[in-house]
Structure formats: structure tokens, C-alpha cells
Amino acid sequence: MARIDLNEIAHSYKPNPQGPDDYALKRIHTTWDDGGAYALLGPSGCGKTTMLNIISGLLEPSQGQILYDGKDVSKLPPEKRNIAQVFQFPVLYDTMTVYENLAFPLKNRKVPKDEIHKRVLEIAEILDLSPDLNKKAAGLSADAKQKISLGRGLVRSDVAAILFDEPLTVIDPHLKWQLRRKLKEIHKRFKLTLIYVTHDQVEAMTFADKIVVMYEGELVQIGTPEELFENPEHTFVGYFIGSPGMNLMECTVSGGVARAAGMDIPVSGVGTRRAEEASGKQKVEVGIRPMYLDVREPDAEGLPARIINVEDLGSAKIVTLEFGDTTVKARVPEDKALPAEECKLFFPPEKTKVFIDGRLAK
Amino acid sequence: MQKWADNRAWFLILPVFLVVAFSAIIPLMTVVNYSVQDILGPGMSVFVGSEWYKEVLHNPRLHDALFRQLTFSFCVLAIEIPLGVGVALTLPRKKGVWASTCLVLLALPLLIPWNVVGTIWVMFSRPDIGLAGVTLNEIFHFPYNYTADPLHSWLTVLVMDVWHWTPLIVLLGYAGLQAIPEAYYQAAKIDGASRFAVFRYIQLPKMRGVLLIALLLRFMDSFMIYTEPFVLTGGGPGNSTTFLSQFLTRLAVGQFDVGPAAAFSLIYFLIVLLFCFVFYTTIVNLGKGEAQ
Amino acid sequence: MRMKKRTVALLCYLIFLLLPIYWLVNMSFKTTDEILSVFNLLPENFTWANYAMIFTDPSWYTGYINSMKYVALNTIISLTVALPAAYGFSRYNFLGDKHMFFWLLTNKMAPPAVFLLPFFNFYQTVGLFDTSIAVALAHCLFNVPLAVWILEGFMSGVPKEIDETAFIDGYSFPRFFTTIFIPLIRAGIGVTAFFCFMFSWVELLLARTLTAVNAKPIAATMTRTVSASGMDWGGLAAAGVLTMIPGAIVIWFVRNYMAKGFALGRV
Numbered sequence: 001m002a003r004i005d006l007n008e009i010a011h012s013y014k015p016n017p018q019g020p021d022d023y024a025l026k027r028i029h030t031t032w033d034d035g036g037a038y039a040l041l042g043p044s045g046c047g048k049t050t051m052l053n054i055i056s057g058l059l060e061p062s063q064g065q066i067l068y069d070g071k072d073v074s075k076l077p078p079e080k081r082n083i084a085q086v087f088q089f090p091v092l093y094d095t096m097t098v099y100e101n102l103a104f105p106l107k108n109r110k111v112p113k114d115e116i117h118k119r120v121l122e123i124a125e126i127l128d129l130s131p132d133l134n135k136k137a138a139g140l141s142a143d144a145k146q147k148i149s150l151g152r153g154l155v156r157s158d159v160a161a162i163l164f165d166e167p168l169t170v171i172d173p174h175l176k177w178q179l180r181r182k183l184k185e186i187h188k189r190f191k192l193t194l195i196y197v198t199h200d201q202v203e204a205m206t207f208a209d210k211i212v213v214m215y216e217g218e219l220v221q222i223g224t225p226e227e228l229f230e231n232p233e234h235t236f237v238g239y240f241i242g243s244p245g246m247n248l249m250e251c252t253v254s255g256g257v258a259r260a261a262g263m264d265i266p267v268s269g270v271g272t273r274r275a276e277e278a279s280g281k282q283k284v285e286v287g288i289r290p291m292y293l294d295v296r297e298p299d300a301e302g303l304p305a306r307i308i309n310v311e312d313l314g315s316a317k318i319v320t321l322e323f324g325d326t327t328v329k330a331r332v333p334e335d336k337a338l339p340a341e342e343c344k345l346f347f348p349p350e351k352t353k354v355f356i357d358g359r360l361a362k
Numbered sequence: 363m364q365k366w367a368d369n370r371a372w373f374l375i376l377p378v379f380l381v382v383a384f385s386a387i388i389p390l391m392t393v394v395n396y397s398v399q400d401i402l403g404p405g406m407s408v409f410v411g412s413e414w415y416k417e418v419l420h421n422p423r424l425h426d427a428l429f430r431q432l433t434f435s436f437c438v439l440a441i442e443i444p445l446g447v448g449v450a451l452t453l454p455r456k457k458g459v460w461a462s463t464c465l466v467l468l469a470l471p472l473l474i475p476w477n478v479v480g481t482i483w484v485m486f487s488r489p490d491i492g493l494a495g496v497t498l499n500e501i502f503h504f505p506y507n508y509t510a511d512p513l514h515s516w517l518t519v520l521v522m523d524v525w526h527w528t529p530l531i532v533l534l535g536y537a538g539l540q541a542i543p544e545a546y547y548q549a550a551k552i553d554g555a556s557r558f559a560v561f562r563y564i565q566l567p568k569m570r571g572v573l574l575i576a577l578l579l580r581f582m583d584s585f586m587i588y589t590e591p592f593v594l595t596g597g598g599p600g601n602s603t604t605f606l607s608q609f610l611t612r613l614a615v616g617q618f619d620v621g622p623a624a625a626f627s628l629i630y631f632l633i634v635l636l637f638c639f640v641f642y643t644t645i646v647n648l649g650k651g652e653a654q
Numbered sequence: 655m656r657m658k659k660r661t662v663a664l665l666c667y668l669i670f671l672l673l674p675i676y677w678l679v680n681m682s683f684k685t686t687d688e689i690l691s692v693f694n695l696l697p698e699n700f701t702w703a704n705y706a707m708i709f710t711d712p713s714w715y716t717g718y719i720n721s722m723k724y725v726a727l728n729t730i731i732s733l734t735v736a737l738p739a740a741y742g743f744s745r746y747n748f749l750g751d752k753h754m755f756f757w758l759l760t761n762k763m764a765p766p767a768v769f770l771l772p773f774f775n776f777y778q779t780v781g782l783f784d785t786s787i788a789v790a791l792a793h794c795l796f797n798v799p800l801a802v803w804i805l806e807g808f809m810s811g812v813p814k815e816i817d818e819t820a821f822i823d824g825y826s827f828p829r830f831f832t833t834i835f836i837p838l839i840r841a842g843i844g845v846t847a848f849f850c851f852m853f854s855w856v857e858l859l860l861a862r863t864l865t866a867v868n869a870k871p872i873a874a875t876m877t878r879t880v881s882a883s884g885m886d887w888g889g890l891a892a893a894g895v896l897t898m899i900p901g902a903i904v905i906w907f908v909r910n911y912m913a914k915g916f917a918l919g920r921v
Binding site: 371377500529 | 734742744746754756759763764766775791792798852856873890898901905
């Protein structure tokens with residue numbers, strides 16, 4: 001039960017990092033609130049696991065401090081940090097029984113025997129492991145193994161936070177949601193800080209109160225799933241969250257219009273002026289969620305486009321359109337009638353975002 | 363992996379069967395043949411039944427050789443396995459130039475022809491020209507002479523075998539250690555496990571499979587040791603370093619006692635086979651136990 | 655601090671490992687007179703004479719050629735017969751498969767001394783005595799089982815679906831085996847070849863018994879020198895150093911697969 005502050009953390013695996021490219025983590029400064037459930041979302045190799053290992057103490061960051069409830073723990077080894085970590089693949093002590101596995105962290109900390117016994121039984125009950133306590137851990141199924149890994153963390157009464165490193169990778173799909181529900185249950189019951197690393201946006205959205213999106217060693221956005229969807233702060237968030245991802249087109253902005261793909265798209269908002277200054281010097285992109293792109297009859301107001309393909313998902317239709325010299329996707333409700341081929345596209349200005357060098361112009 | 367059931371697979375095995383039959387079954391039949399006959403000269407032989415077996419089994423010099431052999435094999439295993447595991451643990455876990463160099467150096471003794479191993483140790487331990495021999499005699503004033511003192515001789519053979527074969531255990535143990543994912547060490551750290559607990563509960567269980575193979579290989583090879591002591595001590599002084607292979611070769615080639623040598627060969631083979639069968643069954647059963 | 659202790663222990667072991675080898679190399683650069691007269695850690699009169707002697711005296715260098723010949727022959731024979739067999743063991747259940755496998759392994763366990771006499775008589779009868787092929791075949795006794803064992807381990811790591819797909823695509827078995835399967839287990843073949851090389855190269859007892867003059871291996875040439883009066887220590891040391899070189903070269907090539915090859919399959 002702790003608030004975790006990361007204070008100007010940066011990490012490089014090279015001994016003498018030169019440029020920013022040598023850093024696996026680039027200047028991270030953030031706070032994880034006590035009792036929050038966070039999902040750390042990002043593509044492979046973006047530094048998620050590095051960040052997790054720095055929080056748990058398996059890695060010492062090249063720069064910066066980590067504070068637990070305001071106390072500097074940067075130099076403390078993992079066993080002193082009251083952290084539990086569950087790995088991608090179940091880690092078990094094969095030669096031990098389930099009971100011994102669960103008791104192991106307490107035994108190492110010289111907890112009295114009867115206290116260990118009480119804790120192990122309690123945790124086994126919560127995780128539905130009671131019937132298996134005397135079995136060899138090696139023979140159990142993958143989900144039971146992951147529960148044991150989790151149990152080894154929970155069994156310590158002083159545990160401050162639990163870190164998960166893609167723990168559901170090896171679990172069968174139909175057991176995944178069961179285990180995920182168990183995690184939520186435990187989170188509610190123990191009021192622990194949970195940090196959950198994943199590259200699956202659905203998993204992140206169903207699990208967490210807040211999603212932290214990482215990209216190339218940086219935190220690009222922290223927010224609720226809605227915030228990430230409505231207001232992506234970075235083209236990566238726009239593209240990574242939502243299905244299909246945001247339509248992004250390179251453009252130049254002038255006079256309240258973004259010129260992209262040979263078309264003039266009206267834009268508004270505070271970022272427009274900065275985007276105008278940056279046009280031609282930096283990479284400026286205009287983006288819109290497929291959901292907000294309005295496909296209209298050819299005689300309506302909008303920009304000309306041509307429907308190439310319609311994919312029916314059952315709940316909605318994904319329309320691929322030829323727009324200027326590029327293609328865009330639109331997501332339209334199932335019951336909406338579509339024009340034959342030639343059509344007009346309408347970009348609602350309040351939903352059309354402009355990005356400068358990948359970041360939202362504001 | 364589920365395998366296909368098909369007896370035609372025998373055609374694939376056939377070449378191996380033929381080659382091994384050519385180099386194993388036919389000679390083995392010859393041995394059986396010799397072991398029940400007394401060969402007096404070309405084309406003249408008498409069937410003697412189990413007589414050679416009785417003679418060999420009651421030969422006190424064979425008993426001595428067998429006893430020496432068992433003591434030697436036991437010592438070899440007792441020293442090499444813990445030492446090999448220990449060295450494997452000190453090897454760097456991360457791949458790199460240093461780790462590669464260590465591996466290459468370690469493997470070096472394994473690729474030296476066995477008689478050259480003997481020669482190296484002759485040169486190394488001779489009291490007149492050897493580095494170890496001279497050092498012990500001149501600097502520590504220890505009257506070391508492996509050619510004259512049976513105990514020195516026996517110990518020299520033992521040290522030579524440790525030098526020669528411990529690297530095999532190290533390589534096998536290292537292979538076992540390499541198969542442990544980093545997450546195990548990380549989890550152990552978080553669980554607050556001591557260095558010993560990491561060894562006892564993570565490294566040792568993961569190395570168990572390879573170590574059993576190592577045990578089997580080392581037992582077999584130490585039980586058949588011939589060339590190195592032959593070059594180093596020639597089985598002497600006296601019979602202090604005469605092991606089973608030495609004894610057999612002397613009987614067969616030296617004295618041309620074909621009958622007893624053949625009978626002894628078969629007994630020898632059966633002893634090795636028996637031990638190996640026990641080991642093999644243990645390994646297979648352990649594998650099954652883990653799969654459950 | 656613990657890291658340091660570990661490294662020190664490792665270094666101690668490496669020193670123990672290298673001392674005898676260092677002494678051999680040291681001796682190979684001395685004259686026999688110097689070896690016998692003075693005790694010094696580095697050669698006083700550094701000389702290449704011992705090596706020059708080996709490379710110019712045919713009774714020495716033919717030994718190397720003979721050894722190479724039967725080692726190469728043995729490696730080729732072992733691989734050729736072991737490849738299909740290992741495939742059979744890794745893919746099929748058939749009558750007596752387990753027994754066959756164990757029987758093969760027992761041959762690896764047979765003391766070469768047991769086979770000494772019958773080999774000698776047998777090869778003399780069939781007229782193969784004192785040829786490279788005799789030694790190569792005799793070494794198959796332990797190398798073929800080993801090759802089957804290692805290759806089977808590697809092949810079991812290749813999913814059976816690959817075979818099935820290829821057969822559905824209309825590949826014949828020989829074509830599938832040579833164009834698809836063998837490239838997939840390249841590393842395994844390399845490791846197996848290494849082990850065949852190694853065990854054939856280091857063996858002396860059979861190699862010496864089955865040869866007399868024409869196919870005499872280098873190792874046997876060296877034992878002759880040991881028994882000759884007035885030992886040529888310098889020459890012997892140089893010959894010893896030269897026998898280590900092929901091994902060292904081979905290890906360097908397979909260093910990254912070595913540990914894996916040792917441990918494969920049954921772990």
C-alpha cells in the first residue's frame with residue numbers, strides 16, 4: 001500500500017550512453033497513486049519491462065530516484081521493497097509443493113512458523129488453491145502456476161504493490177478472463193497498487209482505471225480509456241488505441257485549413273496557430289478517429305472521396321475510402337446506408353486533431 | 363510429441379543396425395565363441411564350457427583390479443561432480459567474449475588424444491623434468507615420485523582424470539544453467555532467497571537432468587579408463603594403477619590368454635551394462651515423473 | 655564482492671587447467687638437452703627445431719594424415735547412417751523402438767578393451783587390417799549411437815507439422831529430407847559432427863590395435879617414441895602440441911553450440 005513516485009528516472013543498458021538513442025528509458029517523471037490499478041501499455045521493446053524492473057528494484061536506474069510513500073528506495077534491493085512481481089511465464093520452485101512455494105518468501109524472511117501457516121492457508125483460500133496445497137507445483141496447469149506466482153507476492157502482509165509483466169500470455173483464452181476477474185477481486189480486497197504491463201489494449205482497458213501508454217522509452221500519455229480515445233496526446237496513442245487506429249495524414253496548416261492528401265481539411269482549436277508556425281519546419285500531421293469520420297451522400301457538404309471496400313463487422317462497418325492521393329478508414333454504424341461509390345467525407349472540426357512531431361498541437 | 367506408429371520406420375533404422383551389427387554383434391559373437399573354447403592352435407580348439415568363467419571369477423588379481431576400479435570410479439565421481447558443478451556456477455551467466463573464451467579453454471582437455479593426456483602428465487609430474495614433480499621435490503621438499511610410490515602413482519592418475527574430465531561436467535552443468543530463464547533469478551530476489559536457496563531450489567533442480575547424464579557418462583568412462591594410466595604409469599608400480607581395462611588388455615594382448623580374456627570381457631561388459639541399465643531406467647523414470 | 659570471489663575461483667581452476675598445457679608448450683620449444691639439464695619456466699634457447707623435425711620426418715607427419723583420414727571417414731559414415739535412424743526414432747513408434755534405442759546406447763557403454771581382440775581377428779580375416787576404413791568402422795561402435803542420440807534430440811525439437819505440410823505439398827520423402835529437413839537441423843548436424851570428430855580423434859586403443867604401418871595414427875606414433883630408448887622429450891612435446899591444434903580449431907567454431915549439444919535431448 002504505497003504511492004510510488006518516479007523522480008526523473010532514465011535508464012540505459014550501455015555503460016556510457018551517448019545520445020538519447022542509447023537510453024531504454026528517457027526521463028520519466030510520474031506518480032502512481034496508492035491503490036490505483038494501472039495498465040502499462042505499449043509495443044514490444046518500448047521499455048515497459050525495463051520500467052517495471054526499475055520499480056521492483058531488479059534494475060538500478062542510471063539516473064533518478066524512486067520513492068515509496070515519499071521514502072527514497074532507489075538503492076534498496078528488491079527483497080527490501082515489499083514488492084511482488086508476476087512474470088510472463090510462471091516462475092515456480094519445481095521441487096517444492098504448492099504450500100512450500102507459498103511459504104518460501106516468508107521463510108526467507110524468518111517469519112515464525114505458525115504465522116506462515118496462517119498466511120499460506122489464507123492466501124490459498126483466496127486464490128482457490130486450497131485443494132492443491134500438498135501437490136507438487138510442477139504438475140499444475142499454467143493458470144494455477146500463475147496463481148502461485150501471484151500468491152507468493154500476496155502472502156507477505158506488508159506488500160506495497162504488485163507488478164505484472166504480461167502475466168496472461170501463457171493462459172488459455174477461456175481462463176484468461178477468470179484470472180483477470182480474480183485479479184480485480186484481489187485489488188479491491190487488498191487495496192493494493194497494481195501495475196500491469198501488456199501490449200493488448202483490450203486487456204489494458206478492461207483491467208485498469210488508468211492506462212499509461214509508453215512509446216520508445218517515453219511515457220506519452222496517462223489517462224482513463226476514454227481520455228486516451230477522445231484526446232490522444234500522441235499520434236502513437238491515436239494509432240495504437242482503437243480499432244482501427246486513427247487516420248493520420250501528413251499536412252501543412254495555414255488559415256485554419258490543414259492541407260493533406262491534396263485536400264483542405266478545416267481545423268480549429270488552440271493548436272492551430274502553433275501548427276501553422278511549425279508547418280514546413282517540423283512534421284505536422286492531421287488525424288481523425290474512423291468513428292468520427294462522417295460518410296455522406298455525394299451531394300452533401302464535405303470533401304470528395306470514393307468507397308473502395310466495406311468490411312462488415314456485425315456491430316459496425318469499416319469503410320475504406322480513397323481520399324485524395326491516400327486512403328482513410330471510417331467506422332459507420334451497422335444500420336447506416338452508404339452511397340454507392342462516389343461520396344463526400346465530413347471532418348468534424350472538434351474531432352480533428354493536429355500533431356506536431358507526433359505530439360498533439362496545443 | 364505424439365509419434366506416428368509405423369513399423370516401416372525400421373527401414374530408416376536399418377543402416378545403423380547394419381553398421382553397428384558389423385562393428386558390435388559379430389565381434390561380440392566372436393568373444394562369446396572364444397570364451398567357451400580352449401584354443402590350442404590354428405584350427406584346433408576344445409569346447410570347455412564355463413571353465414574360463416570360473417577361472418576368471420576366482421582370480422584374486424581380478425578381484426584386486428575390480429576393487430581398485432570401483433574405488434577409483436567412486437573417487438572420480440565424488441571429486442569431479444561437485445567440482446564441475448562448482449566451476450559451472452562460477453562461469454559468467456551472460457554470453458560474451460569472456461564466457462566464450464572460458465568455454466573454449468575448458469573444452470581443450472576433452473579434445474586432446476587420450477595418450478597425449480598421459481604424455482602431458484608424464485612431462486608435468488616427472489620428478490626430474492616435470493613442473494609439478496620438481497616443484498614438490500625442490501621447493502616443498504616433499505619426496506614425490508609417482509613412478510616408485512604406489513600411493514603417489516594412484517593419486518597422480520586421479521588428479522589427471524580430474525583434470526581431463528571435470529570440464530565435461532562443467533560444460534554439461536553450464537548447459538543446464540543456461541536453460542534457466544532470467545525470471546527465476548528475479549523472482550528469487552523478490553522472494554528474498556539467499557544465494558544458497560537459489561542454488562538449492564532453482565539451479566540444482568534445473569541441472570539435475572544434465573547431471574544425471576554427466577554421472578552416467580563419467581561412470582562409464584572412468585570404468586573403462588585405459589589409455590591415460592597406461593601412458594602415465596603403465597599400471598604400476600606393482601599393480602597399484604591396474605584397472606579393469608588394463609588388466610584385460612594385458613590378459614588378451616600381452617599373454618594371449620584368449621579364453622579367459624574373452625570370458626572376462628563378457629563379465630566386464632555385463633557389469634557396465636548393469637550399472638548403465640540402472641542409470642538409464644532412473645533417468646527415464648525421472649523424465650516421466652516430471653512430465654506428470 | 656561475491657562476483658569477485660566467483661571470478662577468482664574460476665581463474666584458479668583455469669590455472670589448474672592450463673598449467674600442464676603450458677608446460678607441454680614450454681617443453682616443445684626447448685631442446686631435449688635443455689629439458690634434461692636445466693629446470694626453467696621459459697625456454698632459454700628458444701627453438702623451432704622440434705616442430706621442423708615433425709614436419710620433415712614422414713614417419714611423424716604421415717601419422718597426422720592417417721589420423722585425419724579415419725576421423726573424417728568415421729564422421730561421414732556416422733552421420734550418413736545416423737541421420738535416417740535418428741529421424742525414425744524421433745518421428746515413429748515401431749516394434750521394438752525403445753529396445754533398439756537402448757541397445758544402441760549400450761554400444762556406447764561397451765569398454766573398447768572388450769572388443770579389442772575380436773576386432774583384431776575379425777579385420778584381419780576380412781582383409782581390412784591396417785587400413786583407415788577399419789579404424790573408421792571400429793569407431794562407429796561408439797560414434798554411431800552417440801550421433802543417433804544427439805541428432806534425435808535436435809530432430810525432436812522440430813515440429814512434426816513441418817513434415818506433414820511438406821508431404822501434403824507433394825514432397826517425396828527423400829526430397830523432403832534433403833531439401834527441407836536437413837537444412838532445419840544444420841546446427842544439430844554440426845554439433846554431431848563435432849562429437850564424432852572428438853571421440854574418434856582422442857581414441858587410441860582401437861586405432862592402435864587395428865593398424866600396423868600404413869594407417870598408423872599419430873597417437874600411436876607417439877607411444878612408440880615413449881618406449882624408445884633415450885626419449886626425445888622435445889619432439890614428443892611438439893607432437894603433443896600439434897595434436898591439440900585440430901581440436902582447438904574445431905572447438906572455436908562450435909563454441910556457441912557446444913553446451914547445447916552436450917545437454918541435448920534427454921534434459
